[in-house]
Amino acid sequence: MEKFFVTTPIYYVNDKPHIGHAYTTFVCDTLARYYRMLGARVLFSTGVDENSQKNIEAMIAAGESDIARYLDNMAGLWKQSWDDLGIRYDAFIRTTEQRHVNAVQRFWRAAMETGDIYKSVYKGMYCTGCEAFKTESETENGACVLHPNKPLKPIEEENYFFKLSAYRDRLLELYSQSREFAMPEARRNEIRNYVENHLADISVSRSSSSLESGIPVPDNDSQRIYVWFDALINYLTVAGYGSDDRETEQWWPADAHIVGKDIIKFHCALWPAMLWSAAKTDPLLKKMSEEGKLIPRTVFAHGFFTIDGIKISKSLGNAVDPRDLIPAYGLDAIRYFLMREIPFGEDGDFSRKRLEERYVSDLANTLGNLLHRAISMSRRYFNGMTPNVDLVRAGASPNASVWDGAAGLRDLESRYDGFMQEFRIDLALERLWAAGEIKASGLLQANKFVEETKPFQLVKDDAMKVGEILYALLEACRHYAWLLAPVMPETAKAMIESLGQKFDIESKKSLEELRQWGGLPMDTPLPEPKPLFPKREATS
RNA sequence: CGCGGGAUAGAGCAGUCAGGCAGCUCGCCAGGCCCAUAACCUGGAGGUCGGGGGUUCAAAUCCCCCUCCCGCAACCA
Numbered sequence: 001m002e003k004f005f006v007t008t009p010i011y012y013v014n015d016k017p018h019i020g021h022a023y024t025t026f027v028c029d030t031l032a033r034y035y036r037m038l039g040a041r042v043l044f045s046t047g048v049d050e051n052s053q054k055n056i057e058a059m060i061a062a063g064e065s066d067i068a069r070y071l072d073n074m075a076g077l078w079k080q081s082w083d084d085l086g087i088r089y090d091a092f093i094r095t096t097e098q099r100h101v102n103a104v105q106r107f108w109r110a111a112m113e114t115g116d117i118y119k120s121v122y123k124g125m126y127c128t129g130c131e132a133f134k135t136e137s138e139t140e141n142g143a144c145v146l147h148p149n150k151p152l153k154p155i156e157e158e159n160y161f162f163k164l165s166a167y168r169d170r171l172l173e174l175y176s177q178s179r180e181f182a183m184p185e186a187r188r189n190e191i192r193n194y195v196e197n198h199l200a201d202i203s204v205s206r207s208s209s210s211l212e213s214g215i216p217v218p219d220n221d222s223q224r225i226y227v228w229f230d231a232l233i234n235y236l237t238v239a240g241y242g243s244d245d246r247e248t249e250q251w252w253p254a255d256a257h258i259v260g261k262d263i264i265k266f267h268c269a270l271w272p273a274m275l276w277s278a279a280k281t282d283p284l285l286k287k288m289s290e291e292g293k294l295i296p297r298t299v300f301a302h303g304f305f306t307i308d309g310i311k312i313s314k315s316l317g318n319a320v321d322p323r324d325l326i327p328a329y330g331l332d333a334i335r336y337f338l339m340r341e342i343p344f345g346e347d348g349d350f351s352r353k354r355l356e357e358r359y360v361s362d363l364a365n366t367l368g369n370l371l372h373r374a375i376s377m378s379r380r381y382f383n384g385m386t387p388n389v390d391l392v393r394a395g396a397s398p399n400a401s402v403w404d405g406a407a408g409l410r411d412l413e414s415r416y417d418g419f420m421q422e423f424r425i426d427l428a429l430e431r432l433w434a435a436g437e438i439k440a441s442g443l444l445q446a447n448k449f450v451e452e453t454k455p456f457q458l459v460k461d462d463a464m465k466v467g468e469i470l471y472a473l474l475e476a477c478r479h480y481a482w483l484l485a486p487v488m489p490e491t492a493k494a495m496i497e498s499l500g501q502k503f504d505i506e507s508k509k510s511l512e513e514l515r516q517w518g519g520l521p522m523d524t525p526l527p528e529p530k531p532l533f534p535k536r537e538a539t540s
Numbered sequence: 541c542g543c544g545g546g547a548u549a550g551a552g553c554a555g556u557c558a559g560g561c562a563g564c565u566c567g568c569c570a571g572g573c574c575c576a577u578a579a580c581c582u583g584g585a586g587g588u589c590g591g592g593g594g595u596u597c598a599a600a601u602c603c604c605c606c607u608c609c610c611g612c613a614a615c616c617a
Contacts, residue, residue, distance in 0.1 A: 124617045133617030157617090186545050190612050193543045198613060206617075226617080261611080343553080346545095347610085354552085357566060365579055373576035380575075433565085444565095447580060456575040470575095531577045 004035035006256045008046040009263060010095060010234050013074035014058030017081045018319035019350055020260070020305055020312055023338050027302065027425065028258050029087045030339060033486035034420050037511050043251050045238040046082065047093030048075055049231050051214045053132065067213065071096060084323050086331050086489060091238040095215075095230060103242030104225060104233045105218045110282035111274065112218075116163040122203050125152035131210070160205040160223060167273035171195045174272060174295065182268045183300045183423070184345035187261060191268045199269065204229040232271045235296075245284045252288055254296040256423065264301040271296070300423050303347035305338075320350065332488035333359050333533065339487050340429045359533060362433060366443050367480070368532035371495060373450065374473040375529040377466075381459050386474060386500065387467030388522040394471040395517050403449035405472045406517040408441025409479050413515055416483055425487065432483050446476055474499060475520045482514050494532055500524045 006028050011021055025046060032044035049055075050071050059070040075094050082089060093100060111117050124133040129147030133155075143151050174181055175192050182188040205223040206214070214224035233241075235254050240247030259267050272295050279285035279294055288294045304311075307318045325334050337355050340362070342348025378386060387394075395406035404411070412431065419428035434442020450473065455466045481495035493503045499520060506514065513519070 122617065123615095126617085135616035155617095159617090186611090189544050194613065197543080198615095200615070203617070210617085265612090341552090349552090354566090357551095360577095361566065364577060369576055369579050371576095373580075375576095377575045430565085450575075451573075451581040454573085454575090456573090459575090529576090533577080535577055535579090 001035065001038065001040045001255075003041040003043070003251065003255075004032070005043045005239065005251045005254045006031050006035075006045075006258065007235050007238070007254055009257075009259050010047045010049040010093065010231055011078065012052055012054050012058075013048045013050065013071065013078060014054050015314065015319075016077055016321060018312060019307070019322050019338070020319075022081075022085060022322045023305060024258055024260060024302065025082060025085070025087055026335050026338055027344070027423075028256075029089070030335075030425055030486045031256065031258075031420070031423065032088065032090075033489065037482070037485065039510060041250075043091065043239065044089050045091040045093060045235070046087070046089045047091070047234060047238070048078055048095070049227075049234075050075070050094050050096040051225075051230050052227060053213060056212050081323065084326075086335070093234050093238050095234055097237075099243045100234060100237045101215050103237040104215050104230050106242050106282070107233050107236065107274070107278050108225065108229075109218055110278035110280075110285070111162070114277050114280040116166065116277040117160050117204065118163065119158055120161045120201075120203075122157050122159045124155060124157075126155040126210075127152055133210075157207050157210070159203045159207070160217065161201045162204045162229065162270075162274070162277075164201050164270060164273050165199050167276060168195060168199050170276065171199075171269055171272060175268075180298045181295070182264065183298060187264050187301045187345070188268075191264060194265060195269050202228075202270070228266045228270055229274070232266065232274060241284070248284060249288070253293050255298065257296055257299045258423075259299060259301050261301040261303060264299060267296075267299045267301075271299075298423070300345070302344055303342060305342070305348055305350045307349075308351045309349055325355070329355065329359055330490075330533070332491045333363055336363065336429070336488055339425045342426065344424050344426050360535060364531070364533040364535050366433065366447065370443055370447055370450075370473075371477050371498060372529045372531060374470060374477060375498060375526050377455055378470045378474060379526050379528070381455075381463065381466060381470070384525055386520060386522050386524045386526060387471045389464070389467045389471045391518045394468040394475070403445045403452070404441050405476070408445075409476060409517065410515075412441045413479070413483065420486075428483075429487065432480065441476065443480065446473060449473070471520070471522070475517065478520045479515065482511070491532060498527065498529055498532075500526045 008025050008028050011017070017025075028044055028046065032042050036042045055071065055074075056067060059065070059067055062070070064070045071094070079092060108117070125139065126132070127134050127144040127147055127150060129144065129150045134144045134152060139152060143149070172192065172195060175188060175195075182191055204226050205217050206226050208216070208222050208224050214226065215230055217223040217225055235257065236242070236248065236252070239251040239254075241252075257267050275285065275294050276289075279289040285294060306312065307320055310316065310318060312319050322334050322338075334355070337358050338350075340358065341350075341354060381387075412434070415431050416428045419425070419431060431440075432442055434440040434445050449469075453469045455469045458469075459466045477495060478499055478501070481492045481499075484495070485492035496503045496506055501520070501524075
């Protein structure tokens with residue numbers, strides 16, 4: 001793959017990021033890091049949705065009054081959070097930026113010209129307390145839940161509507177033609193059912209008087225563009241649409257929109273329809289369409305985390321800021337836990353107990369201890385150096401029935417690649433530990449290999465063989481480090497340095513070169529090992 | 541009959557499409573080992589595969605019925 005363009009949704013900034021936001025963003029960051037290692041040009045974008053009415057409500061709740069300053073602060077807070085969590089995004093978009101306003105208005109005009117945007121009357125129940133329309137689920141006894149003393153008023157308003165229903169057949173065709181467009185399968189069934197039976201035109205503007213924020217409708221000051229129509233276009237904006245057509249051609253379409261399961265409808269139904277519509281008249285999008293490069297390759301909806309079995313909820317105050325966990329576990333352990341714990345696409349639960357279990361078992365006992373024991377033995381038996389051995393003999397493990405050395409690593413790496421490219425980071429990690437595999441070269445098998453060959457006994461009568469065993473182990477650890485790198489960048493670096501290599505030099509090599517068996521130099525000093533995942537801190 | 545997902549050991553899951561000894565990780569118990577972060581390895585206990593019926597030499601798996609849980613949808617601004 002030459003390029004890889006991956007996106008997070010743009011988040012509302014009504015609070016700081018919690019573990020759910022971090023999960024989505026970690027997935028994208030891991031994929032971005034993986035594709036960078038593969039040698040692809042990568043565009044990983046994230047950002048914040050600043051045109052939502054919810055932001056204004058949040059600002060008022062926070063006791064502030066200057067929306068521009070509030071948004072600046074929140075954008076800074078989100079950026080800082082991602083920096084603290086080791087997220088290496090390439091683009092951070094704020095939807096109040098001029099380039100986004102330009103992109104949205106250009107897109108709007110294109111869709112308008114096709115006739116897919118039309119004026120109609122919206123009828124809704126308006127709460128004068130909230131100064132907002134309310135959905136049925138937000139009301140009780142004819143009043144909104146927040147203002148039970150102020151009955152809702154039926155209000156009619158002339159708005160612009162988008163002819164979503166006109167794209168029904170084309171959407172259904174898209175779902176049946178592309179298995180990967182809407183993932184996972186259960187969600188694709190859900191969206192298909194929605195489109196088949198319930199698809200209706202949607203309102204895409206609001207009167208400026210009832211909406212305090214938002215991008216003005218071109219040539220009509222009385223209307224502002226409403227939420228999703230604006231928000232989805234952020235993906236085009238970050239790819240240069242509206243500011244640099246040639247850049248857009250390089251990146252579009254997105255390879256992966258990673259989204260929460262709650263917003264898959266907008267990404268899998270509204271978004272492609274919007275693109276088809278604007279592509280009828282917008283020259284750039286038309287060209288992309290003719291080249292078959294208009295529709296995003298994959299929208300993958302992940303599940304939600306509960307906290308100790310309970311839904312994350314602001315009112316319950318049970319949201320977890322992942323940064324609070326860093327002092328006890330370290331950043332990489334948190335990234336590992338979130339990527340490993342739930343099958344991608346399904347729901348899962350976050351709990352300190354599970355995090356602790358995985359930290360101790362997977363990271364400290366299996367991974368950390370393996371590297372530590374391998375280095376310790378090499379240092380002890382080979383004067384603090386990596387063993388100098390015949391690479392061919394150290395590549396295979398003729399006496400081991402449970403561990404295949406070089407050949408096994410190749411197999412592991414190709415299976416790992418398969419899972420990563422299907423967005424199954426959880427399965428890639430499971431494979432790396434090789435859970436459930438009888439004959440594989442994962443971490444658990446490497447530990448079995450040590451027991452089976454007993455280098456600590458063998459050293460008394462066959463030092464050469466011990467060297468071969470230990471070299472194979474250390475070399476395997478070097479491979480593990482690079483396989484872990486997308487999920488656990490700091491750990492990968494620590495492992496490579498523990499093996500006496502210079503991370504900065506190694507990380508510039510191609511993936512192919514890194515995966516060559518024998519990349520670990522022989523007769524090289526090994527520094528005294530330090531536990532990668534110390535346990536004392538973990539249990540604090 | 542609105543649509544879909546799910547129910548497998550104490551926990552979390554795989555296996556179901558293509559029927560063939562019920563498996564993995566964690567936890568628990570016992571043993572081994574001594575290189576290692578009281579880490580590692582081996583063995584064991586623990587399951588009427590949600591319930592009932594059917595097809596079959598054989599069903600977690602295929603067919604029918606039922607129960608429970610969870611999403612989505614129900615002119616949601």
